[in-house]
Amino acid sequence: MATLTFARPLTRSKLSEEIENILLKGIITGELRAGEKLPAERDLAHELDVNRSTVRAGLSKLESLDLIEIRHGDGVYVKDFRESGNLELIRAMVRIDEQQRDSIIATLLEFRTIIGPQMASLAAVNRTDEHLANLEEVIKDKELSVLEKDIKVHHIIALASANTLYLFLLNFFNKFMTEFGHLYFDCPKNRERSVRFHEDIYQALRKQDAGKAAKIMGDVMKYSEDVVIANLQNVKKPRR
Amino acid sequence: MATLTFARPLTRSKLSEEIENILLKGIITGELRAGEKLPAERDLAHELDVNRSTVRAGLSKLESLDLIEIRHGDGVYVKDFRESGNLELIRAMVRIDEQQRDSIIATLLEFRTIIGPQMASLAAVNRTDEHLANLEEVIKDKELSVLEKDIKVHHIIALASANTLYLFLLNFFNKFMTEFGHLYFDCPKNRERSVRFHEDIYQALRKQDAGKAAKIMGDVMKYSEDVVIANLQNVKKPRR
DNA sequence: ATTGGTTCGGTGGTCCGACCATTGGACCAT
DNA sequence: ATGGTCCAATGGTCGGACCACCGAACCAAT
Structure with a gap:
């Protein structure tokens, strides 16, 4: 029987992961600078044409990576990944760059x-x-x-x-x-x-x-x- | 002027973080064993008396820590943190234990x-x-x-x-x-x-x-x- | 002029109920 | 035994509502 060792499991990405990757790429490449304030979740959702829940799911992941700071009542801010980045970020960087x-x-x-x-x-x-x-x-x-x-x-x-x-x-x-x-x-x-x-x-x-x-x-x-x-x-x- | 160096910033925890900590503690202490299947999100929400969105937010964090695996259409499974745990988990462990x-x-x-x-x-x-x-x-x-x-x-x-x-x-x-x-x-x-x-x-x-x-x-x-x-x-x- | 209280608009956090997408298992036809 | 079909369960997304919180602007008292 053929083994298909070459076939990596296919990753059908979730919408929230695409949101995550878009922002992740922006942060790592420096397009989104440290300290910068992101658009409000409602605006992001409208711009990216997804529901606010989906945006929140993506943002939540980025927060786990310590790449952004979500402040209740205020907004979402980009952190300096050179100061806050952890090992998991390395895997993300390899994926992106x-x-x-x-x-x-x-x-x-x-x-x-x-x-x-x-x-x-x-x-x-x-x-x-x-x-x-x-x-x-x-x-x-x-x-x-x-x-x-x-x-x-x-x-x-x-x-x-x-x-x-x-x-x-x-x-x-x-x-x-x-x-x-x-x-x-x-x-x-x-x-x-x-x-x-x-x-x-x-x-x-x-x-x-x-x-x-x-x-x-x-x-x-x-x-x-x-x-x-x-x-x-x-x-x-x-x-x- | 007094400096208040002794006063650590207070952490008003979000509901979703409490959900996260409850499950986190269960996993680290071994009450939730590796491989075990968690109740469905709807059931968890009912048991913990919060909305399903809130449960999902908590689960999402645990997934970022690689402590659980969320499978679309199937369910949520506990992973073996000794095999999948990353450095961030150490901070969580110090917090819990x-x-x-x-x-x-x-x-x-x-x-x-x-x-x-x-x-x-x-x-x-x-x-x-x-x-x-x-x-x-x-x-x-x-x-x-x-x-x-x-x-x-x-x-x-x-x-x-x-x-x-x-x-x-x-x-x-x-x-x-x-x-x-x-x-x-x-x-x-x-x-x-x-x-x-x-x-x-x-x-x-x-x-x-x-x-x-x-x-x-x-x-x-x-x-x-x-x-x-x-x-x-x-x-x-x-x-x- | 400074300090402290109030108000108000904007923003994230939670809730609700609905529907879509995927999975695993049961059942059936071959 | 194999493959096809269907179905119930479950996670993912949606839209809309309300709550909790923050910051800025404004006001009031000193």
């Missing part, structure tokens, strides 16, 4: 190289037998692709580190991996490298050897960083 | 100690004359408190690093600093330490000395980490 995609991914990978060893070290110390069992189960699971395994392995390590911050940072990375991981895992050599990593890190965690865990993590992070960055440069579209 | 507050703040500070030097190093290399001028202006501004200066100084350093990821991570930290910074800056000795830091880091950026910038940042991060963690332990409420 494809120009920046490559450099952002490279930055992410560098960052992972910095914090990965720290997280692995913590995990080696704090891991429970249950974490170890879960890890073994994932590694041996024949149903999973290497990419899926890799994401789960990292997730278990983050859980084992018993550090909420690392866990949520990793979730952020994983959302990118799900989207762009193929850049790395399409190559059999890289898949082999990951399988080896999974086994090695498992042993390090089993022995609770923090130093070894950190080194193993650091090495594989550096390796993947180099590979992906090289890939990005290869497929980079030429700019005049 | 005060028990965890101290350990989370400590974690944040440790983390800052790890990435701070990296960011300072990048800033020393990539800073422009404009960054330097802004930095000087902030440091010399007599109107600002040391806490306000410190936040602005870090923000300029993050901007100078020319790294979107660091910038947005720092924004996240700053939101905590605005709330809990007094734990550190109430003490005159710590304020002096920060003033010295501002001057030193300015000089390092001026000379574009990456190594020195990293060391200066690392030292002050470690210092503040130790101080705040000691403070947290002092004010910790005794448990049973």
